[in-house]
Amino acid sequence: MNSFEAIVLAIVEGLTEFLPVSSTGHMIITSSLMGIASEPFVKLFTIVIQLGAILSVVVLYFKRFFKSINFYIKLLVAFIPAAVFGLLLSKKIDELLESPMAVGISLLIGGVILLFVDKWFNKPTINEEEEISYLTALKIGFFQCIAMLPGVSRSGATIVGGMSQKLSRKVAAEFSFFLAVPTMFAATAKKLYDFYKEGHTITHDQTNLLIIGNVVAFIxxxxxxxxxxxxxxxxxxxxxxxxxxxxxxxIIILLLSGHNLQII
Known part of the structure; x- marks a missing residue:
């Protein structure tokens, strides 16, 4: 991976992290098109630079992160389901990430859902983050677990989950952004641990690429x-x-017509 490829991936991450389209899926596809998807460092890079994008939430909503202890408790409660299921199902999740058909099906089903979600949940009663209860936060956290499937957007799953619990679109989106902070910190830490556990090391040049990637994704x-x-x-x-x-x-049509998309 060179600096240009790192910047391209970081731009893709920054643009798609908060859209309900699966940022990880887009980075995998982009890295595949550049012919670098199979490199162990690239797989690490696509996870770690998500942290840079997530830190933009802290900057934009700085005051909200220092408003009350209840805010952090809600995030912790919502984070717990993904933490538990992520540890229990990490190997199965890695296997699913190698399945392009799973990605295609998830994109298709998620797209159909998004066509109707505005009509299904059009009577919100929660218009402020302070009105979210701990139980509601936990339920949203379980929706986040759905995003462990390849092609399912984390932001999409949590926003729809929030709207299903009577949150307005704005509040659901913002809570999804807030929840991304502990989630991506944990994901980055685990990916780094696994990377070193597998015997890999990060070189000086790779460290520079991670810095560039996080800065670009952040901006x-x-x-x-x-x-x-x-x-x-x-x-x-x-x-x-x-x-x-x-x-x-x-993706589905290409697969059924015999094209090899295993790199996706």
Whole structure:
């Protein structure tokens, strides 16, 4: 991996991390097109730079992160399901990530859901983060577990989960962003641990690439978050639904026609 490839992947991450389209899936596809997807460091890179994008949430919502202890308790409660299932199912999740058909099906099903989610959950009663109960936070946390399947967007799953619990689109999206902070810190720590456990080391040049990737992802995500919130409030999820359906169908059709997409 060179600096140009690192910047491209970081831009993709920053643009897609907070959209309900699966940022990990897009980075896998992008790295595959560049012919670097199989490199162990690239797999580490695609996880670690998500931390840079997530840190943009802390900057944009700085005051919210120092508002009350209840805020942190809610995030912890919502984080617990993913932490437990992530540890228990880590090997199975890695296996599923090698299945392009699973990615295609997840994109397709998730797209169909996004076409109707605005109609299903159009009567929110929770318009402020302070109104979210611990039980509601836990339920949203279980929705986040669905995103362990390849092609399922973490932000999409948690936003839809929040809306199903009567959160407004804006509050559901913001809580999804907040929940990403402990989730991605944990994911980054585990990926680094596994990387070293497998006998790999990070060189000086690779450290520089990680720094570049996190900085670029951070800057791009800063711009993407506000744009997404504004668009979501005005237009809802339909455009993301159609995008996912198109992407999923392309993958499925290519697979059924005999094309080898194992790199995806």
């Amino acid at each position: 791009v995500a800063l711009l993407a978050i506000k744009s997404f919130i504004g668009y979501l409030n005005k237009h809802g999820f339909r455009v993301f639904g159609w995008y996912r359906i198109a992407a999923g169908l392309i």
